[in-house]
Amino acid sequence: MEEKLVEFANLLRQNGLRVSVAEVLDAFAATDLAGLAERDIFRAALRATMVKRASEVPIFDELFDLYFSGLGEVIKEAGQGVQDALSMSDEEFQQFLEQMEEMLQKHGKELSELAKALLRNNNGQLEKMLQQAARDARLGNIERTIEEAYFARALARELGLDRLERELEEFREQLDKSEHGARARMEEYLQRRLQALQDIIRRYVRIEREKRDLKTRESDRLQQLSEKSFLYLTPQEIEKMNEAITRLAQRLKNIISVRKRLAKKGRFDIKKTLRTNLVYGGVPFKLRFDRRKKEKPQVVILCDVSDSVRNVSRFMLQFVYSLQDLYSKVRSFIFVAEIGEITEHFRDNDIKDALDIALRGDLINVYAHSNFGYAFRTFVQDYIGAVNKKTTVIVLGDGRNNYNLPHDWCLREIKSRAKQLIWLNPESKNTWGFGDSEMERYGPHCDLVEECRNLNQLYHVIDRLVPR
């Protein structure tokens, strides 16, 4: 059993759960106490000792079902299948097995253990033999669907299936000689049993393969997702990405709350200290500090929503809005050539609806050709009041201006009024400044120009915006 638990723990680890050695030891002790008789209790014992996060429970449940139901269930089902095929009731089947036992005593002395176990419907024995054979056939190494046939053959070989077939043939000849009443039935039983065993082998191999298959799931995929460039996301991945963003936002919030707590203590506060220590006759046993006020940043986001960078803008807006309580004020603008404010839509609608409104083109014409210069000039004319000394301005765009006038003086103007100006570019750094890219011109006016091609980079940028 312990071997199985260790293997199960490994399986959990492969699926992104952190299971320490100490926890596996706990699981040993717990299963010893709880016993294996009742499946639910066994499951509860493992869950209490090995899974420590509510979010990991579904993965655990899935793996548990897969791992521990495996072989025993399959064998039982197969046995049931044979019984059903012969259309016998439980009682009849029992009687039949007794007859079979008689026959085995008479003719089956030389039969192998496997044949005996199979014909006696001895599920426990069968399971043990299958597991032994699986170990010998190194079934644990199976990885791909394509290997199933190979491992099924290997398993059959280790089990001695060809010998079994011969034996059953001989046994049938024995039956022919003896005039037994239920002969026809017995022959059918032999046939069905053999088929059932082959079926068991196939299904066993498949279950084992599925177990290994699970390792390349969730955790890995999210990891890959956060490294994948926004440009190449499929619609399904965008769905997934929403989850990833929410999770990242939560992580960032946690980090920040710790950071804030660390920064909580400010300077030594003489007045408070004296007052507190009056109790001790003025001897300063307890020092008091004032609380430092943390200033929340104000953020203004200018998002290019033209086709080329739409995904990034979507995620950027979404990320900032999941973190809204970290900022005192967020105003978002979207532009292609015209520029429009979308802050209110975010306030009144679900984030999803708001993004749809933004990207559908109700607010501005999203099918125009990008014109950064025009957009910046309109912003400076109409909205420059949104920018003050506390504001961080983030521009998100590829800087591809279609050879229009760049109006880079607008950026200088914005920078002179803002606390900082950050430009995020979803294009690879190597391509900046080539073709109609105006990054060379816009870049010098910004405090920070960053490549922002995937979720991880986005995360780092947002992290930087938050006070330390």
Place this chain on the structure above:
Amino acid sequence: MFSSIEDVIEQFGKYNYIASRRIATVVYLANALKKPVLVEGPAGVGKTDLGKVLAEAVGQPLIRLQCYEGLDESKALYEWEYAKQLLYTQILKDKVGEVLHGARGLAQAVERIASEDEVFFSDRFILPRPLLRAIRSEQPCVLLIDEIDKADAEFEAFLLELLSDFQVTVPELGTLKAKHIPLVILTSNNAREMSDALKRRCLHLYIDFPDKEQELRIIKTKIPDVSDNLAEQVVQVIQSLRKLDLKKTPGISESLDWVKALTLLNVKTLDEALVNETLDTIVKYEGDVRKAQEELKDYLEKSRARRGGGAPTPSGGGRSDKDFLN
């Protein structure tokens, strides 16, 4: 204490706590393995109650530590009673003078005082807080550390020694080992993720909202004089509310409150006006109330249609008890 998992369910049942097999298994294991339990789950599903009932079921005193932001050792473990120490030195001034009598030079005086200083750092002047009380308790006890997620991460780290070895270190007194290993229950509302180190030392139990049958049983056990019909309706309403996207999903404690309120009003069946009047016992935010009202309107209409008898008419055959109230 507990001889088996069934025994846990039975014992808890005596104190009106309906434990599922999963909960019972974890409690049984915690008791047998002497491991703390970290209980997580949404608000109002009986996490804190688990600790209280456990104490009652094993017949041991409960020591409770409520966590909050800024909780530190001096509030959780022990504190020296400075004021008392100071008072004693004042009163014993003469004695101090006696001890110092004839001391030659400052060094010797300090030496003499130092030889007496354990008088002032003895049990007499220590103010035991919950954790120290649990450790030094002469009889076995149950320690409930409530809402550990509200405490700072440093405090969590401080708990590690206690939870793994059941000992604490007080610099002046040395390391104190627990006389009896207490049963420890930690609860968390998941305001933040606990550290792996803490989780590793605990058994983990996640309590979710109960299913319909279980909630019905809980209500009937806790409030025996509720009518079957009302209990069933309440459970159905609450279960449907939990499917909504509410800011604060109603827990078991809310359904109990509601049933209590309704039984006080002597209600036998729910109707729309009544639901609207009492809704604020189960839903705690303005926005949630609106959402709940919409959902419930549908539900009540449906259930009325199912009963087949249009709206309950006051002029109809039997006057309900509620009409007597008005």
